[in-house]
Amino acid sequence: MDWNKSIANMINHMSLQSWPGVMIESLQALAHFDTWLIATYKQQFKPIVVHTSYQIESQKKIHRFLNKAYLLDPLFNAIENGLNDGLYRLRDLAPDQFNNTEQYKSCYSDFDLSDEIIFVTRLDNGVVFTISLGRTSKLGGISRVELNRLKSVQPILQAMSKQFWIAQSSQYVHDEQSRYSLEHAINTFGSNVLTPREKQITALILQGHSSKSISESLNISVGTIKVHRKSIYMKLDICRESELFSQFINHLHTLS
Known part of the structure; x- marks a missing residue:
């Protein structure tokens, strides 16, 4: 045709x-x-x-x-x-x-x-x-x-x-079903342990940004991003990004 x-x-x-x-x-x-x-x-x-x-x-x-x-x-x-x-x-x-x-x-x-x-x-x-x-x-x-x-x-x-x-x-x-925003999901994820800056960095990590990309987005050094990443992992008792993703998806289920 x-x-x-x-x-x-x-x-x-x-x-x-x-x-x-x-x-x-x-x-x-x-x-x-x-x-x-x-x-x-x-x-x-x-x-x-x-x-x-x-x-x-x-x-x-x-x-x-x-x-x-x-x-x-x-x-x-x-x-x-x-x-x-x-x-x-x-x-x-x-x-x-x-x-x-x-x-x-x-x-x-x-x-x-x-x-x-x-x-x-x-x-x-x-x-x-x-x-x-x-x-x-x-x-x-x-x-x-x-x-x-x-x-x-x-x-x-x-x-x-x-x-x-x-x-x-x-x-x-x-x-159509109502949803929650990424901002709300992140703000309530690790709410008792993560600082606002750590939540911001967590969102960018989960979306697929490298430390370099995050540093450019937030206008802070790559070294500072790495320090924040280490702190996030320690506070959430995880060792790798796959565990961060799993915890976040499990958190989304609690918001339903």
Whole structure:
């Protein structure tokens, strides 16, 4: 199917629940990808899955991620910090050590993703509509040519996403559940032992920032960051970052 026919087909389905599947099929003509996840984010609510390629077993991991661990996700935090409409590579949104974090190991590595791009569209009422397209290692990274093709259709997808959500949002909003913010989760994590500065550094460690990145963000020396990290580990009675991540995820369960 040529691209003009694909656009016509997407327009025909734009107000129907079938649009996400039709849209994904159409995009395959512009770039090859083998995983996808369409989700919405909205202020005080947990993310909602609209459409995904992941099978039942993998969907359980996706829903565990969207229920708790999304608070540490690069895309979520970029959206919280005002990410504009556009097309982004996940690796460009992620902190410098994200691929070495327990968050990455527990939520990303099992999916064998070598590259992921995300269309971001801000809708009315604080809703952010995201279309994530992934490539596993067998396909390799997305080429510059493919990326440019996808960038060229971003305005079309943005307009269609808005119309789809206007027509179909009522089918999904029943899944909305209030959430807590990362700030609240961090402020109540180790609340009896960690200082405000240590909580701030803990949040950045959990998100995947290196000591160098944290020092640049907070404008303090790398040596000071290392002293704080040692103090955090001692106060929480842990020895490594994996234990910090586990304690934090367990803490999130207590907030439910």
